[in-house]
C-alpha cells in the first residue's frame with residue numbers, strides 16, 4: 001500500500017531583491033497522498049516552479065514547513081536536508097538537465113552511485129534502462145537522443161534511486177504532442193507500480209488531467225481545481 005504523505009503548513013515564499021520583494025505564495029496549507037498522482041496548474045509566472053522547489057528542498061520557504069511522511073524537512077540541518085534530497089526526492093525537469101556529453105547509461109549510473117555501491121548501482125541502472133525500454137540506446141551520447149528519449153533517461157535517473165517523492169516541473173513542456181502523451185503514460189504507469197508520491201506542475205491542462213488530482217496555484221494560494 002502506498003501511504004506516503006506530503007504536507008505543507010503555513011508555507012510562504014518571498015523573493016527579496018533590492019528593488020521590490022516578490023511574494024510568490026503565502027500561508028499555503030496543502031497535503032497530498034502518494035496513492036493519487038497530483039498535478040498543480042497555474043499561469044506562467046504564478047510560482048509553480050518555486051512551489052515545487054520548496055517542496056523538494058531546493059530552496060527554503062520564507063515561512064512555514066514541509067513534511068514528508070511526518071518528518072519536518074524544514075527543521076533539518078543542512079546535512080540532513082541534503083541526505084533527504086539525495087536519497088528520497090527526485091526531480092524531472094522540462095529541459096531534462098542531463099549530462100549531454102555522457103551516455104544514457106552513465107547519466108543514470110551517476111545518480112545511482114550517489115546512493116548505492118558500484119555493483120548495486122550498476123545492477124539498478126541496467127534494470128531501470130530495461131524497464132524504460134531504452135536498452136538499444138544505452139550507450140548513446142545524450143546529445144544525440146531525441147527529446148522523448150532524453151526525458152525517458154531523466155525519468156530513469158529519477159527512478160534509479162527509488163525515491164519517496166518524484167517532483168516533475170513541466171515534464172512534457174519541451175516535447176511534441178505524441179511524445180508528451182508517451183511520457184505521461186510512462187509516468188502514470190510507473191507511479192502505479194512504485195511506492196512513491198508523484199507531484200507534477202504544468203501550465204498544460206490536458207497533461208494535468210492525466211493525474212488523479214488537480215490543484216491550482218492562483219492569487220498566492222493553492223486550492224483544489226473546480227471542474228467546469
Ligand SMILES: Nc1ncnc2c1ncn2[C@@H]1O[C@H](COP(=O)(O)OP(=O)(O)O)[C@@H](O)[C@H]1O
Pocket residue numbers: 015016017022024042043044045046047048049050051
Ligand atoms: N530566484 C528568483 N529570484 C527572484 N525572483 C524569482 C526567482 N525565481 C522566480 N522568481 C519570480 O517568482 C515568480 C514565480 O516564478 P516561478 O516559480 O518560476 O513561476 P512559474 O513556474 O509558475 O512560471 C515570478 O515572478 C518570477 O520572476
Ligand SMILES: [Mg+2]
Pocket residue numbers: 048049050169
Ligand atoms: Mg516554472
